[in-house]
Amino acid sequence: MKILHTSDWQIGRIFRFADDDTLGALQAERLEVIRRLGLLARQENVTHVLVAGDVYEHETPTERTLHQPMERMRQFPDVRWHLIPGNHDADTPDGVWARLLREGAVPENVTVHRQPGPVVLDESENAWLLPAVLQRRHVLADLTAYMDDAPTPPDALRIGLAHGSVTGFGNGEEAEHNPVAIDRAKKAGLTYLALGDWHGFCQIDARTAYSGTPETDRFTTGGGGGGEALIVTLSGPRAEPQITRHRTGKYxxxxxxxxxxxxxxxxxxxxxxxxxxxxxxxxxxxxxxxxxxxxxxxxxxxxxxxxxxxxxxxxxxxxxxxxxxxxxxxxxxxxxxxxxxxxxxxxxxxxxxxxxxxxxxxxxxxxxxxxxxxxxxxxxxx
Known part of the structure; x- marks a missing residue:
């Protein structure tokens, strides 16, 4: 089974250093990359795209910005998009997810996971998704901890989806908010843990990785600035996943x-x-x-x-x-x-x-x- 792992789209992001023309082009490309993700999924025969948080930059986007990513995903009815809230778009009572669902604006091929707990991802593959859900911008508890005891059928592919900072992996004070245990995949028996929050690709261990943002959004002196998505091949619940990086960014x-x-x-x-x-x-x-x-x-x-x-x-x-x-x-x-x-x-x-x-x-x-x-x-x- 293959999945596509992406995160940190941050639709509606403002780049204050840019003039109006450049800003418009950068914002447009953050939407256009959703189409490239859909095309990549089709190319790789992937049915399920996992978006590990921060679809939106703000909890209160404009009406047009609110609907734009949904309409891009709607264009790929053969692809199932699985979204979780991130720290920029936490699932607050009047936040983006409540607005979208209240308006009936979420396409049929898009699932917004608003509750933790095992969810069938693909019955034929015995694949289960374990989402962690941020309901506030910052929490001190590890929302992935429940995965350790979350029940799934025998020999299931257990796939975690979370947004936060892995503790003890060189990220300093950032790990104080929305922490993720560095050994969560091992403790919870996960086949793969798809993470969001860091904007560049980072593989924590054989079963845990950050995809980074699919369209680069920051200046770097070296690599690691994003512009990628991950195709993850899962050969079995105990087999190590095969992670392949694909360039998706324009800039x-x-x-x-x-x-x-x-x-x-x-x-x-x-x-x-x-x-x-x-x-x-x-x-x-x-x-x-x-x-x-x-x-x-x-x-x-x-x-x-x-x-x-x-x-x-x-x-x-x-x-x-x-x-x-x-x-x-x-x-x-x-x-x-x-x-x-x-x-x-x-x-x-x-x-x-x-x-x-x-x-x-x-x-x-x-x-x-x-x-x-x-x-x-x-x-x-x-």
Whole structure:
């Protein structure tokens, strides 16, 4: 038997760093990935998709956001979708699940598990689902503990579904809320424990794994940022499950926090590095650059042109923290001529910048802007 394990869709999530166009594209893709999950299930001949919590970002989404994931799942009537509440969309009296069921908006092929206890998943395979259900955002008790004594028929496939933090697995204070025992699968005799809450794939042991979010939603310096779903093959109640990772995300999020620029070659190398993240589709890349360094007037103009303008137009989103600073001296002021108001202003700004302090930093920034503007207009400003 195969199942598809996914979690942390967080429909309606807001990305505050993004402009309106980028935000709209990111939110749309979090919905579009549901279609890719359905197609993956069909491709792998999977009937049951287990969604381990946080379908929604908020407990009170707008009416349209409330219905959007349901309508995407409705498009796959041959797939059974099994949902549990997460910490973002806990099953509160007036929360998303109560609203959906009150409105009769849950499709026939979608099951929202609102009570703990064994549920027949697939009678022909003797497969039983044991869901853990969050009714508040944070609880201190381990809601998977009941699985230890939950009765199922002999030789059943016992599949746990939960949303929380595995204790003692390097997640520090997060494990204080919604804890999951690290050995729950062993203690409860589970064939597989499908977890949600961590946004990147993480396999705890042979029978326990986090799927991560199917569409990446955070900048990382390495891997582990999500964009995957898991196909889990269950060969028997005591056989170790076979876990296969499948790429489902469109966007690649990357953080480069080691960018120091001192010359033109550094700028060209940075541009090539970013374009190389997804050379066939740079529009699928969101990149966060932490930039520092000192550049000459000409190299600073190159940085503005190649990185701030061209590269930001090539990728889906370019997020910058920090910036290279201008390295300028008296010789550079010759660009403004030998006299005139602009030359006098530049001399004054350079003197203040070289004096240092808070005013010096402001003056340096102003002088940098003046050089860039002068380059843009070709020295023809009045």
């Amino acid at each position: 690649v999020w990357k953080k480069l926090d080691d960018v120091t620029l001192t010359k033109a070659d550094d700028i060209h190398a940075l541009e090539a590095r970013v374009r190389g993240i997804a050379p066939d589709n740079p529009g699928s890349v969101l990149v966060w650059l932490a930039v520092s360094g000192l550049l000459s007037v000409d190299d600073l103009a190159l940085y503005e042109s190649a990185i701030v303008r061209r590269l930001s137009g090539a990728v889906a989103c370019l997020r910058l923290s920090g910036a290279p600073h201008l390295s300028a001296g008296l010789d550079d002021l010759e660009r403004f001529g030998t006299g005139g108001a602009v030359r006098l202003a530049a001399e004054g700004l350079l003197a203040r910048a070289q004096a240092g302090g808070e005013e010096g930093a402001i003056a340096a920034d102003a002088l940098q802007r003046l050089f860039l503007f002068w380059n843009e207009v070709g020295g023809q400003a009045a």
